[in-house]
Amino acid sequence: MLSRRLNRTRAAIVWLTLVALLAMPLSLVAQTRIQYHNNKFSLQDDLKLGRQAAQEAEQQFPLLRDENARAYVERVGQRLVSAIPPEFQHREFQYYFKIINASDINAFALPGGPMFVNRGMIEAARNEGEMAGVMAHELSHVALRHGTAQATKAQKYSTLAGIAGIAGAVLGGPGLGQLAQAPFAVYLLKFSREYETEADLLGAQIMARAGYDPHDLANMFQTIERQSGGGGGFLSDHPSPKDRYARINQEAQLLRVTNPIGDSREFAGVQERLRSYPRAPSMAEIQRTGQRYPAERNGGGGSTNSPNGRVEYPSSRFQNYQILNGGVQVSVPNNWRQIDDSNSVWFVPEGAYGQYNGQAVFTHGVNFGVAQTNSRNLQQATNELISNLAQGNGNLRVNGSYQRTTFGGRNAIWTSLINTNEATGRPESVRLIATQLRNGQLLYMMAVAPQNERNFETAFQSVSNSVRIND
Numbered sequence: 001m002l003s004r005r006l007n008r009t010r011a012a013i014v015w016l017t018l019v020a021l022l023a024m025p026l027s028l029v030a031q032t033r034i035q036y037h038n039n040k041f042s043l044q045d046d047l048k049l050g051r052q053a054a055q056e057a058e059q060q061f062p063l064l065r066d067e068n069a070r071a072y073v074e075r076v077g078q079r080l081v082s083a084i085p086p087e088f089q090h091r092e093f094q095y096y097f098k099i100i101n102a103s104d105i106n107a108f109a110l111p112g113g114p115m116f117v118n119r120g121m122i123e124a125a126r127n128e129g130e131m132a133g134v135m136a137h138e139l140s141h142v143a144l145r146h147g148t149a150q151a152t153k154a155q156k157y158s159t160l161a162g163i164a165g166i167a168g169a170v171l172g173g174p175g176l177g178q179l180a181q182a183p184f185a186v187y188l189l190k191f192s193r194e195y196e197t198e199a200d201l202l203g204a205q206i207m208a209r210a211g212y213d214p215h216d217l218a219n220m221f222q223t224i225e226r227q228s229g230g231g232g233g234f235l236s237d238h239p240s241p242k243d244r245y246a247r248i249n250q251e252a253q254l255l256r257v258t259n260p261i262g263d264s265r266e267f268a269g270v271q272e273r274l275r276s277y278p279r280a281p282s283m284a285e286i287q288r289t290g291q292r293y294p295a296e297r298n299g300g301g302g303s304t305n306s307p308n309g310r311v312e313y314p315s316s317r318f319q320n321y322q323i324l325n326g327g328v329q330v331s332v333p334n335n336w337r338q339i340d341d342s343n344s345v346w347f348v349p350e351g352a353y354g355q356y357n358g359q360a361v362f363t364h365g366v367n368f369g370v371a372q373t374n375s376r377n378l379q380q381a382t383n384e385l386i387s388n389l390a391q392g393n394g395n396l397r398v399n400g401s402y403q404r405t406t407f408g409g410r411n412a413i414w415t416s417l418i419n420t421n422e423a424t425g426r427p428e429s430v431r432l433i434a435t436q437l438r439n440g441q442l443l444y445m446m447a448v449a450p451q452n453e454r455n456f457e458t459a460f461q462s463v464s465n466s467v468r469i470n471d
């Protein structure tokens with residue numbers, strides 16, 4: 001009995017050795033191993049950052065209103081997600097896919113999972129594999145956590161608050177092709193050639209595991225080069241490493257495609273429908289015309305009741321400020337200027353401020369301040385603030401109840417007020433948001449615009465969302 005078992009064990013060892021010997025040459029040519037870079041951020045940080053940036057993206061760029069096409073891209077995306085090798089899966093991440101109605105051949109993915117694919121990219125791809133190739137490349141940046149890895153390397157934005165605070169500036173920047181100029185984008189959307197190679201290789205591996213021919217990833221880069229005139233768009237966000245095409249194809253030789261996906265009729269159908277739509281604007285056009293406010297633009301080109309008669313629409317590019325002695329960081333449209341009032345700070349567009357009876361008057365903009373109050377109860381403290389404000393503005397009154405919200409990541413309340421502007425005599429609406437600082441003082445933001453002018457609301461919301469408190 002014993003000897004037979006020994007024999008069997010010996011046989012097993014011989015067999016295993018043989019397997020090992022046979023496997024060895026194979027392992028020398030196996031797919032390229034990719035490793036994580038040093039990253040001091042948590043997976044939750046990636047998620048949070050991506051979520052914030054995605055929110056900005058959706059405010060800046062028009063999503064394609066075609067649920068059919070979106071659901072299709074989502075299906076392809078999720079197939080790729082489940083093909084991410086286990087060592088790069090993060091169960092916390094939330095991958096989802098949306099289509100931007102823009103003509104540029106581009107796509108971008110944000111930390112933690114949100115991905116935006118341009119309509120132009122889907123129209124340009126020669127088959128589903130090419131579209132999936134770009135998506136697999138983007139997914140790889142996310143799975144490898146390249147955004148926060150790059151931020152880890154950088155001194156300047158080495159805290160989450162530091163990066164997240166400028167999220168507004170990122171996507172508010174020029175078309176994605178030039179996004180690299182926005183400081184935040186450098187870390188989240190524009191990658192070094194080393195990272196590009198990793199995303200190409202992992203992208204090819206994901207493609208093969210999902211049933212796509214990884215050569216299609218290489219082919220897509222050629223399609224992009226051919227159609228975007230050799231540069232710009234995708235290639236400026238994802239600079240080509242040396243011999244990109246050859247390197248991907250070389251990797252593709254080492255990969256076995258499991259359960260290959262045949263020609264996708266669905267892709268052809270979606271592509272045909274997209275091509276039948278009116279021409280999509282380019283990212284640059286969207287930025288230039290401030291896509292978010294088309295209706296208001298046609299409605300008369302600015303406010304007529306400001307001190308200077310004309311007020312520019314909020315830019316979709318944002319700029320970062322440290323205010324209130326560095327205690328608050330905020331991102332505001334870059335065509336607004338900072339004006340320091342006696343003990344508060346305004347951000348206002350040109351034409352929205354002036355002097356009236358020797359006093360500064362504002363018609364559109366946001367106002368930040370810190371108030372000393374007697375109560376530590378948020379609602380009572382806010383009441384106190386409002387009565388103080390009303391002493392200087394006889395017409396100011398509350399127009400609604402308090403609502404709960406968050407501000408700078410804290411519990412806060414907001415309420416709407418109405419006022420009659422001293423300079424214009426017109427009614428204006430004021431939204432007040434307040435939260436408490438650690439020292440018990442009240443931090444508030446007031447967003448002011450003439451009543452019935454709703455075109456500033458999105459900008460106000462973005463400004464309010466961008467607030468970071470360091471107290």
Ligand SMILES: [Zn+2]
Nearest residue numbers: 191196199238
């Ligand atoms: Zn890339």
